[in-house]
Amino acid sequence: xxxxxxxxxxxxxxxxxxxxxxxxxxxxxxxxxxxxxxxxxxxxxxxxxxxxxxxxxxxxxxxxxxxxxxxxxxxxxxxxxxxxxxxxxxxxxxxxxxxxxxxxxxxxxxxxxxxxxxxxxxxxxxxxxxxxxxxxxxxxxxxxxxxxxxxxxxxxxxxxxxxxxxxxxxxxxxxxxxxxxxxxxxxxxxxxxxxxxxxxxxxx
Numbered sequence: 001x002x003x004x005x006x007x008x009x010x011x012x013x014x015x016x017x018x019x020x021x022x023x024x025x026x027x028x029x030x031x032x033x034x035x036x037x038x039x040x041x042x043x044x045x046x047x048x049x050x051x052x053x054x055x056x057x058x059x060x061x062x063x064x065x066x067x068x069x070x071x072x073x074x075x076x077x078x079x080x081x082x083x084x085x086x087x088x089x090x091x092x093x094x095x096x097x098x099x100x101x102x103x104x105x106x107x108x109x110x111x112x113x114x115x116x117x118x119x120x121x122x123x124x125x126x127x128x129x130x131x132x133x134x135x136x137x138x139x140x141x142x143x144x145x146x147x148x149x150x151x152x153x154x155x156x157x158x159x160x161x162x163x164x165x166x167x168x169x170x171x172x173x174x175x176x177x178x179x180x181x182x183x184x185x186x187x188x189x190x191x192x193x194x195x196x197x198x199x200x201x202x203x204x
Contacts (some may be wrong), residue, residue, distance in 0.1 A: 007031070008031050009031075009076050009142075014027045014032060014077070015097065017032075018032070019131045023035060023086060026079060026081055027079040028077065036112075038108070038110050038139070039139065039187070041139050041140075041184050042108050044183070044184050046066065046067060046083040046084060048181070048182055049083070049108075050064060052175055053084065053182070056171065057086065057171060061093075062171065063086070063088075063093070065086075065182065066084065067081050067082065067192055068081075070098035071098060071099050071105065071135045072100050073124055073125070073127050073128060074127065079098060080121065082102075083108045084104075084135075085099055085104070085105050085192075086102060086103055086104040086105075086107040086170070086171060087102040087103060089101035089102075090104055100128075100130075102131060102174040103132045104132065104133045105125055105131070105170065106134075107121070107135070107136055108137045109137060109138050110139055117136060122147070132153075133147065133148050133149075133169065134146070137180060142180075142181050142186070143159070143161055145157060145160070146160070148152050161177070162177065164177050165172065165177070166180075
């Protein structure tokens with residue numbers, strides 16, 4: 001979410017209003033923001049990750065959500081749509097509109113959202129007392145960063161690159177990083193920006 005806000009609503013008004021919309025909107029500090037689409041590799045990586053999580057957690061009593069599921073930070077918001085969410089909390093077992101107690105949240109990075117996902121959005125996610133891991137997945141290189149809450153209640157960063165085995169301590173799972181990028185043709189961010197510039201020039 002990096003688009004300009006549309007208008008202001010209360011949390012209750014937002015939930016009621018968004019149900020009638022054709023696209024998804026995130027909610028932050030009283031304002032609603034339309035969710036913009038990503039590249040095809042971005043979408044494929046998110047699907048791969050959700051698939052990996054679902055396969056591992058089948059029968060464990062946890063719920064795995066894709067980017068179509070909301071997470072509520074508090075009663076007053078914000079409301080976000082992470083690219084992947086895992087909750088193993090009984091209080092989320094029967095939730096219908098949003099999860100409130102996730103143990104892991106993941107965002108696939110793009111040039112337009114990376115600084116927001118690393119900064120303000122992560123700051124809001126850290127307000128969730130249930131959250132143990134925050135996963136940032138690159139969409140242009142084989143690279144994953146995981147922030148974990150340690151025993152001293154401090155967030156520590158572990159980076160993973162090509163050939164590494166990713167460890168998700170919140171759900172006790174390890175898997176090769178290549179599973180996230182399986183069958184995906186990655187386009188470096190610089191090349192993607194160059195393509196966009198070429199198309200803009202051609203349209204003039």
